[in-house]
Amino acid sequence: MKTKSKLERVLESGQFAVTGELGPPQSADPEVIRRKAKILKGNVDAFNVTDGQTAVVRMASWAACLIGKEEGLDPIVQMTCRDRNRIALQMDVLGIAALGINNMLCLTGDHQKFGNHPMAKGVYDLDSIQLVKMVKDMRDEKKFQCGEEMAVEPRLFIGAAANPFADPFEYRAARLAKKVAAGADFIQTQIIYNVDKFAEWMKMVRDRGLHEQVKILAGVAPIKSVGAARYMKTRVPGMDVPDSIVERLQGVPKEQVSKEGIQLCVDIINQVHEIEGVAGVHIMAIEWEEAMPEIVEAAGLLPRPKFVTS
Amino acid sequence: MLVVQIKPEEEILPKISSKRLFIFECLGCQEVYFPTKEVEKFIDNLKEEIVGKASLDYLCNREFVKEYIEGYSKQIKKAQIILVFSCGVGVQIVSSLLEDKIVYTCCDTLYLNGFQGLTVQEFNCDQCGECHLNYTGGICPIAQCPKHMLNGPCGGSQGGKCEVDPDVPCAWQQIVDRLAKLRRLDKLEELVTPQNWSVGLISEPPVKRLP
Numbered sequence: 474m475k476t477k478s479k480l481e482r483v484l485e486s487g488q489f490a491v492t493g494e495l496g497p498p499q500s501a502d503p504e505v506i507r508r509k510a511k512i513l514k515g516n517v518d519a520f521n522v523t524d525g526q527t528a529v530v531r532m533a534s535w536a537a538c539l540i541g542k543e544e545g546l547d548p549i550v551q552m553t554c555r556d557r558n559r560i561a562l563q564m565d566v567l568g569i570a571a572l573g574i575n576n577m578l579c580l581t582g583d584h585q586k587f588g589n590h591p592m593a594k595g596v597y598d599l600d601s602i603q604l605v606k607m608v609k610d611m612r613d614e615k616k617f618q619c620g621e622e623m624a625v626e627p628r629l630f631i632g633a634a635a636n637p638f639a640d641p642f643e644y645r646a647a648r649l650a651k652k653v654a655a656g657a658d659f660i661q662t663q664i665i666y667n668v669d670k671f672a673e674w675m676k677m678v679r680d681r682g683l684h685e686q687v688k689i690l691a692g693v694a695p696i697k698s699v700g701a702a703r704y705m706k707t708r709v710p711g712m713d714v715p716d717s718i719v720e721r722l723q724g725v726p727k728e729q730v731s732k733e734g735i736q737l738c739v740d741i742i743n744q745v746h747e748i749e750g751v752a753g754v755h756i757m758a759i760e761w762e763e764a765m766p767e768i769v770e771a772a773g774l775l776p777r778p779k780f781v782t783s
Numbered sequence: 784m785l786v787v788q789i790k791p792e793e794e795i796l797p798k799i800s801s802k803r804l805f806i807f808e809c810l811g812c813q814e815v816y817f818p819t820k821e822v823e824k825f826i827d828n829l830k831e832e833i834v835g836k837a838s839l840d841y842l843c844n845r846e847f848v849k850e851y852i853e854g855y856s857k858q859i860k861k862a863q864i865i866l867v868f869s870c871g872v873g874v875q876i877v878s879s880l881l882e883d884k885i886v887y888t889c890c891d892t893l894y895l896n897g898f899q900g901l902t903v904q905e906f907n908c909d910q911c912g913e914c915h916l917n918y919t920g921g922i923c924p925i926a927q928c929p930k931h932m933l934n935g936p937c938g939g940s941q942g943g944k945c946e947v948d949p950d951v952p953c954a955w956q957q958i959v960d961r962l963a964k965l966r967r968l969d970k971l972e973e974l975v976t977p978q979n980w981s982v983g984l985i986s987e988p989p990v991k992r993l994p
Contacts, residue, residue: 555930559977581930581937584947595930602934603977618977636938641959647972648935655974663938710939710946 475612475658478575478630479547480519482780483753484659484688489746490753491774492549492661492690493517495541496760497532506537509762510544516769517546518777519576521661521755524551528588535569542574549632550574553582558598559607559618566608570627578632578661579604587710602655605633609656631656635689636663637674638713646677652687659688661755664705667713668744675748684750691745694757695764696734699723735764735771742772786816787870787890789825790914795889798864798917805835805855805862807877809842809869816895822868825889834861842873843906845880852880859884871908871916871923878921878961879906885965887917893982912982918970920961925978927954933975 474481483490493513498505513520520541524534538548550569552562569577581601585593599607608631610616615626633652637645649660665671671691678684696702699722706714718737725733738756745751754774758764769775808822826833835858837851852859859865864885867874870892878886894910907926915924915933925931929947936955939946943956962968 581932584929584939586929586947597930597932598980599977600930600932600934601937602974606974607977634938638941639936639938640940640942640953641936641956643963644935644959644968644971647968650972651934651974654972711941 476575476628476630477573478519479780480549480576481630481658483518483778486778488778489774490519490688490690491517491769491777492753492755493520493762493765494755494757494759495520495522495537495762496526497522497534497537499529499531501532503540506532506540507544510541510546512762513541513765514544514546515777516765516775517756518753519547519549521549521551521578524553524580524582525556525588526583528555528583528585528590528593530589535565535572535574538569538574539572542572547576548574549576549578551578551580552604553580554597554599554601554604555582555585555595558596562599562604562607563611563617566611566627566629567623570629575628576630576632577608578634579608579657580634601633602651605631605652605657606655613656630658632659632661633657634662635660636711637665637671638663638667639711642674645674646681646683649678649683649687650681653683657687659690659752661690662692663711664692664694664757665741665745666705666718667715668741670713671745672748675750679750684752688752689750690753690755691742691748691751692755692757693738693741693745694759695731695738695761695768696722697731697761698734699730731764735768738764738768739771742768742774746772786893786895786910787818787868788893789818789821789868790889790891792825794917795887798887799829799831799866801831802863803832803834803861804829805859805865806833806837807842807848807851807865807867807869807873808836808838809840809867809873810838811841811843811873812870822889834858842867842869842876845876845905848873848876848880871910871914871926872906874914874916875906875908875921875923878916882961882964885967886921888914890914891982911978911980913979915975918973918975919958920965920967922954922958922961924954924958927957931978933978935971 495509522534522537534550538550541548585595607618612626615623635649702719705712867888874888891914892910893912909926911925940953945951945953
């Protein structure tokens, strides 16, 4: 094992992994995290905390991760290049590892234009692939980006994102190959609603043998309302929501839409579970953590495996 | 021609080894700074066959460059690689006009205080000091991508448009299309190491480059 990560143990044992997502509050309230963590506990192997998702100011990912860890969960800290140069990134990497957080998802980050401070100066000193490589070199070579050496390395299980629905589609598997070459241990994908296109992407991934070099977790999310489906379809960059999804939700009485949205998520989990090379699911019940236990149970993913980790 | 310096030989020579070359040399801003002697020496030392050479003022002037390309069309057709000695704007102009040719720049464009080029054109050069145009088919990921992505498109590129502004084409879609056309997509599998920003426009205090 490269790290003390529970997620790494589950994946290495060959069991179908389940990760969840915990959106940190736009405030200094720790109780929000504790409440959400209690819902996730027992239903996931690890949970992500977003890092200023959509460029909106929220509690720092590492801080919310630490609170979730106190609740007995294995956190995945998200780290973006939007707000930090390589100096700040490396300082955070050291601090996060020192706090006993074992997983890090490396991202470029949503552009500041989309958030609540569009006047901010974006950093983008590194891109996500360069961040993966930097963290890997810190862990495996004990080297900072400048080449200098450190005494105690950050033992982090390194993740990266992949979006099978962005363009240029033909280049997406090549980009995944770069993330693997840079040192990614696991991948969490964009939310999948177009399973056919995801399957097509997975075929390109298997043709390159990438599914044997990196653990791929398929991203899924329940939809609460028809409006939410439409919003994702038209307004969220990099999302692919087929008409059939919107129509399915429109086809049930209004009071049953959220139930249907959960069932839709379960159906997609079952479909991606069947695709060769998918090692787990990343369930993003964003601001709807209450739906998690039902989804995980209905998808037959309980109980979650237990490992003794420190 | 803004302030440029010749790229290290080891970066250029392996790319052009035993190819037929056509050379564009920009003399537009030579009153500001152009390493004339170094360029001359670089060209003299080349062992490759040079099928033609055009020296002109203001390679950043598209119409002007178009005329030269027509005038030298026979030589350019014979050439396997177009070598350009100019700032990043000139290189982008040439590669946009010769989409089916491999265009390489031999220069890194450096930051020059208070000087942003003489002829206004559709291409930008951020004078970042570490030119990537040889890797990206002549389309600049620093000046044209809001996230300065060096290893491929972010997850927000859809339908050829940039997520930040749907009126703006995604630089990486263009790069992938251009390299696909040249059958050089494999170039994009290489990992590009982090940029050295200390030589570029964003460095503080601004680097003074006038010799």
